[in-house]
Amino acid sequence: MIRTIANRLKWNTVRCFTQTCSINSDAFLCQNATSLKDDQLADIKESEIKEISDPLRFPDYFGVRKLFRVKDLFDARVHYGHKDGTLDPNMKPYIFGSRLGHLIFDLDKTAKMLQDALNFTAHIAYRGGIILFVSHFPQHTLTVENAAKQAGEYAHAREWDFHIFTNSEKVYNGVTRLPDLVILLSTLNPQMQEHTAVKDAAKMCIPTIGIVDSNSNPNLITYPVPGNDDSPAAVQLYCNLFRDAILLGKSKKPVVST
Amino acid sequence: MASSRLERIGNIYSRVRGLLRSGAMKPEDKPIWYDVYEAFPPKVEPQYGRTASEITIRPIFYPEDIVRAKFYERFGSPGLISLANNEYPTPCQKFLDRYKEMEKDFSDENELFEAVVKVMEEEKSVPESVSSNQTDSGTSMASMFSSAVSKSQTQPKINVGDLLTEK
Numbered sequence: 339m340i341r342t343i344a345n346r347l348k349w350n351t352v353r354c355f356t357q358t359c360s361i362n363s364d365a366f367l368c369q370n371a372t373s374l375k376d377d378q379l380a381d382i383k384e385s386e387i388k389e390i391s392d393p394l395r396f397p398d399y400f401g402v403r404k405l406f407r408v409k410d411l412f413d414a415r416v417h418y419g420h421k422d423g424t425l426d427p428n429m430k431p432y433i434f435g436s437r438l439g440h441l442i443f444d445l446d447k448t449a450k451m452l453q454d455a456l457n458f459t460a461h462i463a464y465r466g467g468i469i470l471f472v473s474h475f476p477q478h479t480l481t482v483e484n485a486a487k488q489a490g491e492y493a494h495a496r497e498w499d500f501h502i503f504t505n506s507e508k509v510y511n512g513v514t515r516l517p518d519l520v521i522l523l524s525t526l527n528p529q530m531q532e533h534t535a536v537k538d539a540a541k542m543c544i545p546t547i548g549i550v551d552s553n554s555n556p557n558l559i560t561y562p563v564p565g566n567d568d569s570p571a572a573v574q575l576y577c578n579l580f581r582d583a584i585l586l587g588k589s590k591k592p593v594v595s596t
Numbered sequence: 597m598a599s600s601r602l603e604r605i606g607n608i609y610s611r612v613r614g615l616l617r618s619g620a621m622k623p624e625d626k627p628i629w630y631d632v633y634e635a636f637p638p639k640v641e642p643q644y645g646r647t648a649s650e651i652t653i654r655p656i657f658y659p660e661d662i663v664r665a666k667f668y669e670r671f672g673s674p675g676l677i678s679l680a681n682n683e684y685p686t687p688c689q690k691f692l693d694r695y696k697e698m699e700k701d702f703s704d705e706n707e708l709f710e711a712v713v714k715v716m717e718e719e720k721s722v723p724e725s726v727s728s729n730q731t732d733s734g735t736s737m738a739s740m741f742s743s744a745v746s747k748s749q750t751q752p753k754i755n756v757g758d759l760l761t762e763k
Contacts, residue, residue, distance in 0.1 A: 540603035
């Protein structure tokens with residue numbers, strides 16, 4: 339039994355060993371983390387293995403931080419905000435400055451928040467949660483739906499019908515499992531009002547990840563990511579990143595779950 | 597499932613935590629995000645009535661903006677500039693690069709500016725005036741097209757038949 343778990347651990351969490359030496363009391367193992375052998379691993383007690391194989395103990399279990407660099411965000415035009423006058427006061431901490439009347443996002447802050455959001459997404463995918471991509475802009479419908487399809491998850495990129503979350507049993511004529519995570523590629527609808535999904539997800543206790551532009555309100559979003567939500571290049575980048583995070587989370591799933 | 601739909605009170609985590617503590621929600625009904633949220637809470641707690649601290653948005657300016665302003669005052673806008681294309685620098689950027697190169701040799705800003713204009717005019721890499729026509733600065737649509745065509749012509753042509761035959 340221990341041998342099988344050890345084998346699994348060997349090719350699955352070798353990387354994690356290097357990160358979390360504090361968890362393991364065996365200093366020798368930590369030093370030679372990359373060159374572990376079966377008999378060395380078998381010495382670890384079963385309870386310790388359970389502790390180590392808990393992904394929540396690792397800051398970046400799925401390696402989502404390696405998915406992008408700040409330069410990628412810059413190239414995808416994530417740093418462009420709207421004009422000065424449309425700024426939502428709650429977005430002020432994430433703004434780098436104003437270049438001739440146009441707001442520019444602080445990409446260092448965006449990168450950190452995007453990493454948190456990707457990590458959360460990967461964990462939800464790992465735990466078998468349903469993830470829903472939401473966008474209301476017709477020009478991004480295809481991008482968003484393709485990303486959801488490639489990730490094996492769900493998308494709602496059309497006009498939002500009220501009561502989808504709040505009265506789902508009547509809308510779908512039966513008990514409905516609501517998504518476990520909603521990813522909003524834009525928290526506004528084309529009428530520049532807050533998307534209904536933001537409020538309804540909060541009502542139904544569903545966590546949300548939202549790309550918040552300089553004219554959006556980040557307060558109700560669980561994991562807001564400040565950035566440009568209008569450029570096709572930026573939306574494509576977000577879609578790719580969230581798709582990859584979901585796939586990373588799912589790829590670990592059958593190996594560790596016992 | 598018992599839960600409050602008042603999204604303005606607390607946040608999703610605090611509401612679910614309250615339900616779990618009071619026993620209204622059984623531990624086996626705990627949402628799957630709950631543990632993840634606990635392990636990786638967001639940097640700023642979501643709260644409907646939260647207000648950001650008073651921060652003044654600073655304007656972004658660079659020292660070379662003065663030279664840029666002078667350049668555009670003298671020569672105007674060169675027409676269309678593709679922001680997505682980083683292959684060709686804009687006339688203004690070329691001017692600035694030359695300006696930085698020659699900065700050491702001059703003490704007076706105006707003299708330096710005029711000297712750079714003179715050099716650039718000799719190279720024909722700045723527009724002659726505001727109403728000037730297109731120049732061969734590499735930024736006009738026609739020159740970009742011709743350079744792309746010449747690039748494609750210089751590449752060796754591949755004959756599919758040659759590839760398929762075994763040699």
